[in-house]
Structures are given as C-alpha cells and as structure tokens.
Amino acid sequence: MIPAGLTLEQAPPFGVPLRFFLTAPPFLLLAAGLLLWQGPDVFASRWLPATLALTHLLTLGFMAQVMLGALLQMLPVVVGVVVPRPRLTAALIHIPLTLGALALAAAFLGGGPLWFQGGAGLLGLGFGVALLAIHLALWRAPVVGSTVVALRCALGALLVTVVLGLLLSGFFAWGWRLPVFELTQLHAAWGLVGWTVLLVTGVAYQVVPMFQITPPYPVWLSRGFAPLLAALLAAWSTFAPIGWRVAANWMGTALAVGAALFAGATLWLLSRRRRKIGDPTLNFWRASMVSLLVGAALWLLTPWIPALAQAPQVELLLGILSIFGFAVAVINGMLYKIVPFLAWFHLQAQLFQRVKVPNMKQLLPDVCVRRQWWSYLAALLLLLAAAIQPRLFTYPAALALGVTGGWLSLNLLRVCRMYDRVSRSGPSSVA
Amino acid sequence: MSAPEILVDGRGLEPPEPMEWVLAALDEMRPGQRVRFLIHRQPYPLYDILRRYRYAYTVETRADGHFEILIAPP
Numbered sequence: 001m002i003p004a005g006l007t008l009e010q011a012p013p014f015g016v017p018l019r020f021f022l023t024a025p026p027f028l029l030l031a032a033g034l035l036l037w038q039g040p041d042v043f044a045s046r047w048l049p050a051t052l053a054l055t056h057l058l059t060l061g062f063m064a065q066v067m068l069g070a071l072l073q074m075l076p077v078v079v080g081v082v083v084p085r086p087r088l089t090a091a092l093i094h095i096p097l098t099l100g101a102l103a104l105a106a107a108f109l110g111g112g113p114l115w116f117q118g119g120a121g122l123l124g125l126g127f128g129v130a131l132l133a134i135h136l137a138l139w140r141a142p143v144v145g146s147t148v149v150a151l152r153c154a155l156g157a158l159l160v161t162v163v164l165g166l167l168l169s170g171f172f173a174w175g176w177r178l179p180v181f182e183l184t185q186l187h188a189a190w191g192l193v194g195w196t197v198l199l200v201t202g203v204a205y206q207v208v209p210m211f212q213i214t215p216p217y218p219v220w221l222s223r224g225f226a227p228l229l230a231a232l233l234a235a236w237s238t239f240a241p242i243g244w245r246v247a248a249n250w251m252g253t254a255l256a257v258g259a260a261l262f263a264g265a266t267l268w269l270l271s272r273r274r275r276k277i278g279d280p281t282l283n284f285w286r287a288s289m290v291s292l293l294v295g296a297a298l299w300l301l302t303p304w305i306p307a308l309a310q311a312p313q314v315e316l317l318l319g320i321l322s323i324f325g326f327a328v329a330v331i332n333g334m335l336y337k338i339v340p341f342l343a344w345f346h347l348q349a350q351l352f353q354r355v356k357v358p359n360m361k362q363l364l365p366d367v368c369v370r371r372q373w374w375s376y377l378a379a380l381l382l383l384l385a386a387a388i389q390p391r392l393f394t395y396p397a398a399l400a401l402g403v404t405g406g407w408l409s410l411n412l413l414r415v416c417r418m419y420d421r422v423s424r425s426g427p428s429s430v431a
Numbered sequence: 432m433s434a435p436e437i438l439v440d441g442r443g444l445e446p447p448e449p450m451e452w453v454l455a456a457l458d459e460m461r462p463g464q465r466v467r468f469l470i471h472r473q474p475y476p477l478y479d480i481l482r483r484y485r486y487a488y489t490v491e492t493r494a495d496g497h498f499e500i501l502i503a504p505p
Binding site for chain 2 (some may be wrong): 211212213341348398
C-alpha cells in the first residue's frame with residue numbers, strides 16, 4: 001500500500017505562501033514608524049485613532065497576512081484538500097488584504113469616511129475569498145482530527161471577527177447607528193481569543209511535537225478543546241451585551257483558564273523535548289506561551305485587585321501581551337521553520353540528484369535567528385514598559401520594533417536569495 | 432567493497448533532517464546497495480520523491496511505533 005500524504009503536486013507553488021510571508025515583516029516597520037511619529041500619546045488609551053491604526057497594522061498587516069498564507073500552504077498537507085487555482089486565490093486574498101490594512105490605518109489616522117469605505121471594501125474582498133476558499137477545503141477534509149476541528153472553529157471565529165469589523169467600519173464609513181463600544185469588545189475578543197488562539201492551538205497540535213520533538217499534547221487538551229473554547233466565547237458574547245454580568249464573568253474566567261491551560265501545557269511539553277540541542281525558535285514559542293499565560297493571569301486578577309481594575313494601562317498591557325507577545329512571537333518563530341523548509345523542499349523537488357541542495361541550517365543559520373530573537377525580546381519588554389511609562393519608553397520601544405521587523409525581513413530575504421541562486425543553477429523540473 | 436546496506440537512523444531528529452540524511456544516502460548508494468531508513472513518523476514527502484524517481488521501497492511498522500523503510504535503486 002502506498003501511504004497518502006503530502007505530494008509535490010499537492011503542495012502549492014512556493015510563491016503562494018511566500019508573498020504573504022514577505023509582506024508581513026514590513027508592517028512591523030510601518031507600526032514602528034507610526035509609533036515614532038505619534039509618540040507617547042499612543043499609550044494614553046486603546047480607543048485613540050492612532051492606537052487603533054497601530055493595532056490594525058499588527059493584526060491585519062502582520063498577523064492575518066501570515067496566518068492566511070500559512071493556511072493556504074498547510075491545507076493540502078494537513079487536511080489533504082487542494083485549494084483550486086492557488087496562485088489566483090492567493091493574489092485575490094493577498095492584494096486586497098495588504099491594501100485594505102494600509103487603507104484602514106490611513107482611515108484611522110484622519111483619512112475620513114472615504115478611506116474607511118475603501119478599507120472595508122478591500123478587506124471584505126480579501127477575507128471573503130480567504131474564508132470561502134479555506135472553508136470549502138476544511139469542510140471537504142477526508143480525515144477529521146483535532147487539528148481540522150480546531151481550524152474549523154478558528155475559521156468560524158474569523159468569520160465573526162470580519163463581520164463585526166465590517167459593521168464597525170460601517171459606523172465610520174457610512175454613519176451606521178451601532179453600539180460601537182460593545183461591538184468593538186466582541187470584535188477584539190473573537191479576533192484574538194477566537195481566531196488567533198484557536199488557530200495557534202490547531203497548528204500547535206501538529207508542529208510542537210513535530211518540530212520541537214516533544215511528546216504529543218494530552219488527549220483531554222486536544223480533543224474537544226477548540227469547540228469548548230468557541231462555545232464559551234459564544235456564550236460570553238451572548239451574556240455580556242444583554243447585561244448578564246455574573247454569567248458573562250464566569251464565561252470570561254473559563255476562557256482565560258482555558259487559554260492558560262493551553263499555554264501551560266505547551267510550556268510543559270517544551271520542557272520535555274527529547275532533543276537536548278537548543279533550537280533558536282524554541283525561544284519564540286516560550287515567549288509566546290509565557291505572554292499568553294501572563295495575559296490570562298492579568299485578565300483573571302484584574303476584577304479582584306481594585307488598583308488594577310481602575311488602571312487604564314491594564315487594557316493596553318492585555319493588548320500588547322496578546323498581540324505582540326503571544327501572536328507575533330509564535331508567528332515570528334514559525335516563519336523561521338516554514339520559509340527555509342519550503343525553500344529546501346521546493347529545491348529538493350526540482351533539483352534532487354542534479355545539484356546539491358543546501359540544508360535548512362545553510363539556508364538560514366541559527367546565529368541569524370538568535371540575533372533577531374534578542375531584538376524581538378527587547379521590543380516586547382520595551383512595549384510593555386511603554387504602556388506603563390510612555391514618556392520614558394515609547395521611543396526606545398518604537399526603535400526596537402523597527403529593528404526586529406527589519407531584521408526579520410532581512411533573514412527571510414536571505415533564504416529567498418539563496419533559493420533563487422540555487423534554483424537558477426540547475427534545470428527546473430517542477431514549476 | 433561497500434556494505435550491502437546504508438543505515439540511516441532519523442529517529443528523534445527535527446524535520447527535515449531525517450529527509451536530508453536519507454536523500455544524501457540515496458545519492459551515495461551504489462548499484463546493489465540498499466538504504467534502510469528508521470524514522471519516528473510516516474515520512475510522506477519522502478514517498479513522493481521515491482515514487483517520482485522510481486525507487487522501490489517497502490514500509491514496515493515496528494512494535495515501538497517507528498517506521499522502517501527499505502529502499503532499493505530504480
């Protein structure tokens with residue numbers, strides 16, 4: 001019997017995910033530029049237009065960009081379903097998402113209703129195509145494991161996030177009468193806890209044991225975990241707007257405990273790696289999970305400590321921990337696994353037995369990853385410090401953010417340059 | 432006189448090191464030689480390359496859960 005699995009024909013062309021991966025890091029540079037331009041005022045409140053622009057440069061420009069690109073790459077491999085016309089589908093997602101993220105940031109920075117209309121149209125198109133293509137693939141999956149279930153829940157949460165986001169842009173673009181505060185809370189919760197946490201859990205079930213050589217996740221945590229979290233989020237979203245405070249608080253507590261459990265279990269698995277040689281991407285996983293754990297603890301403790309409950313910095317800290325700490329760290333670390341792996345895989349497929357293909361460590365030496373990691377850690381700590389002491393730390397945080405984004409770009413471009421050089425050195429057999 | 436078999440033990444290595452090693456072994460393989468590849472999970476991408484380049488191979492699952500793939504030249 002010939003086992004089924006990834007085949008070279010099934011894997012999309014390298015350019016399909018790569019266009020997303022190379023566009024994302026410059027958005028960190030844009031975010032750094034915005035922080036330098038706006039200065040410490042950005043940290044006065046999460047509701048300021050410049051703060052919202054900064055948030056969306058990170059969530060749409062960096063996070064969604066890589067998450068969707070990686071899903072287009074992963075689906076054929078993990079789920080065994082091919083996305084039709086991969087190049088065209090990727091372009092129809094990537095171009096509107098990139099332009100839409102820029103238009104939305106410009107709209108928040110004073111562009112006015114026209115920019116909100118443009119941003120909403122572009123983002124609606126990009127996410128619409130992505131949701132349709134990925135949903136179709138996921139519901140046709142021949143094998144339904146815990147990863148597929150988590151991905152379905154994550155995609156459902158993305159749909160809710162996008163619909164809420166479009167409604168909110170209707171408020172700014174066309175003056176729709178809406179309960180903006182409540183909708184924004186829901187939009188942020190579904191985007192960060194629903195789409196992001198659920199996608200990371202679904203991916204982690206596969207990649208943590210595979211790449212970090214750890215034991216598998218315990219069954220109680222993988223089976224049914226994502227649907228439970230999604231159900232809790234749906235319950236919280238129902239109770240909170242209708243004023244059932246006690247029920248909503250319980251749901252919120254359960255969600256934070258769930259996120260903390262996942263983070264704790266992942267840190268525990270990472271401490272039980274079977275391979276003793278250090279891996280530089282391990283630092284990114286650890287920073288991500290510690291951020292999620294600290295964020296969940298802060299969320300749980302805030303109602304009990306009056307000094308925290310009244311501090312405006314808590315919301316900013318939660319935002320920085322979940323967006324830049326949890327999501328950006330794990331994405332940054334994953335990019336260092338995915339991009340050299342795909343470069344190596346496609347080179348191997350084209351040139352096997354004709355040209356000696358460089359290995360992963362030659363495509364991207366550990367030392368490059370380690371150096372960029374320190375700049376990432378500096379940026380995270382300085383951003384957290386800036387939320388508490390904006391006057392002192394905003395500019396150093398902006399510089400560190402720029403350095404880490406630029407460095408990530410250079411590291412990924414290094415892999416691509418080597419891919420091009422080797423690819424041109426031998427006859428091509430695979431498009 | 433080369434050994435009849437090249438043994439590649441990829442168990443517990445981080446992807447794609449096992450694949451890098453086994454492809455290097457296939458490059459070195461002389462006529463009449465075979466490659467025995469031990470690995471802790473199903474190496475799906477390898478099967479595709481083996482089929483594409485017409486290598487003959489058999490897959491066996493061992494009691495401790497690892498896979499043993501015996502590869503002969505095309």
